[in-house]
Amino acid sequence: MLQLLDMSAAPTLLVALSVVSLALVALEPRLRLLARLFPSQHAGTANKVSEKPIKPTTLPDPDPLLDFDLATAKTRDHLYVNKTLRWPYFQTMAHQPMQINNWIEVDSNYEREMAYKARVVRDHPDNTILSLAENDAGCGELLQTLVDYLPKRYPTMFEKLAGDGIRNKVLGEDHPNCDKLTGTDALHVVSRLVQDDFLMGREREDGHVYFVGGVVAIPGFYDFSAKVGKSMREVHEHVPQFNEKILVSVERTLKRFKPEEPFERSSWEIVDDLNSHQHRIATLQGEETLAEDLHPKDYIFRIDHQTFRKLPKTNAIIFGVHPILRRLETFADLPLIPALLATVHEQGDEQLMKYKLNFRYQDKMLPYLKELTQSQIDRGLIKGDENVADFRALLEKVKA
Numbered sequence: 001m002l003q004l005l006d007m008s009a010a011p012t013l014l015v016a017l018s019v020v021s022l023a024l025v026a027l028e029p030r031l032r033l034l035a036r037l038f039p040s041q042h043a044g045t046a047n048k049v050s051e052k053p054i055k056p057t058t059l060p061d062p063d064p065l066l067d068f069d070l071a072t073a074k075t076r077d078h079l080y081v082n083k084t085l086r087w088p089y090f091q092t093m094a095h096q097p098m099q100i101n102n103w104i105e106v107d108s109n110y111e112r113e114m115a116y117k118a119r120v121v122r123d124h125p126d127n128t129i130l131s132l133a134e135n136d137a138g139c140g141e142l143l144q145t146l147v148d149y150l151p152k153r154y155p156t157m158f159e160k161l162a163g164d165g166i167r168n169k170v171l172g173e174d175h176p177n178c179d180k181l182t183g184t185d186a187l188h189v190v191s192r193l194v195q196d197d198f199l200m201g202r203e204r205e206d207g208h209v210y211f212v213g214g215v216v217a218i219p220g221f222y223d224f225s226a227k228v229g230k231s232m233r234e235v236h237e238h239v240p241q242f243n244e245k246i247l248v249s250v251e252r253t254l255k256r257f258k259p260e261e262p263f264e265r266s267s268w269e270i271v272d273d274l275n276s277h278q279h280r281i282a283t284l285q286g287e288e289t290l291a292e293d294l295h296p297k298d299y300i301f302r303i304d305h306q307t308f309r310k311l312p313k314t315n316a317i318i319f320g321v322h323p324i325l326r327r328l329e330t331f332a333d334l335p336l337i338p339a340l341l342a343t344v345h346e347q348g349d350e351q352l353m354k355y356k357l358n359f360r361y362q363d364k365m366l367p368y369l370k371e372l373t374q375s376q377i378d379r380g381l382i383k384g385d386e387n388v389a390d391f392r393a394l395l396e397k398v399k400a
Contacts, residue, residue: 059260062152062153066155067156068155071108073110083096083265085337094265095264098262105305110170114195118191118192120277121215138212139187139200139213140181140183142186143187144164144178146194147164150193150194156169163176197320198321200212201318202317203255208232209231209251209254211228211231218277218323220282220304221269233247254317259309262309264305265306271325272294273300276325279302288360297328299365300325301341305321307321328369334391336386337391338372345365346366
């Protein structure tokens with residue numbers, strides 16, 4: 001048997017401990033003096049680190065919308081809460097931190113847009129729901145993230161089912177055993193839950209981010225299948241100034257941001273219909289312009305609210321895209337917005353404007369925007385000499 005301590009030696013041991021204790025007491029003043037004369041080079045650093053606020057390592061649950069009314073629901077106004085329209089206008093990521101409540105925004109168009117998305121997925125199966133093998137686990141985690149989020153945020157619309165399933169009470173659909181789904185099986189369920197599309201990215205061994213799958217039914221201008229498997233550089237080859245000016249910083253951001261650091265941005269286009277899978281303007285050839293009988297008031301300002309999350313288990317990068325479509329006539333009572341949009345087209349970067357197909361609609365749109373601006377001057381909404389970059393300062397007039 002192992003003997004931890006020989007008790008016969010106890011008296012000798014006690015005497016030795018007493019001698020050591022007396023020696024330490026005698027040395028204490030000298031040790032304090034040495035500490036003052038030769039402070040540790042790490043002491044200041046340790047103090048500074050301890051003073052920094054500790055960032056949360058997980059996201060909080062979203063706040064429940066207990067009285068959510070789908071019939072009247074609206075998204076936030078992304079003209080104001082994001083840097084959608086801005087002046088000066090140049091190529092930039094223009095992103096900002098995102099509160100978890102704003103990850104998924106549902107509006108009154110939900111049922112119509114979900115029915116449209118279902119038709120698109122049915123009619124275009126080869127270019128709407130795709131996943132490379134390296135992304136299959138990420139698809140499962142995206143679905144599980146939505147299954148956890150939606151009943152918490154929108155309890156009047158979604159219900160968590162036993163076995164990690166979810167019930168869509170609006171569409172009358174049950175999706176059981178979601179925790180067992182991966183790859184495109186998981187993405188098909190994702191497509192039946194929210195209006196948003198989701199592109200999925202992953203950093204590969206070469207240090208670059210690649211598009212590796214997703215559910216993309218309403219891109220508007222491009223074929224999603226042509227982007228899967230390609231790098232950020234390849235995908236943005238034809239986007240003016242992207243690779244030259246912001247590719248490095250965009251990739252750095254996507255690789256470094258943490259699951260608890262979601263962010264958002266938005267972009268815009270002028271389109272001519274509600275067919276978000278592929279707008280008619282995207283099919284025009286040469287110098288063709290929008291239909292002559294289409295009044296500019298019926299041109300549609302498409303805002304893509306883009307959200308960015310990184311999933312903690314698979315490290316999948318999730319690009320959410322929720323298109324929000326509004327006719328230009330809705331700008332009539334928004335102070336400075338028509339003037340701002342006109343300025344962006346008249347004085348903005350020519351390459352960027354051409355990429356946005358301005359030559360297909362601008363000649364008819366600009367006179368209409370000037371009419372709206374003059375109407376705002378006549379009604380006292382603006383003076384007419386304001387800096388268009390200050391449009392947010394007039395937000396109170398919108399609320400009034």
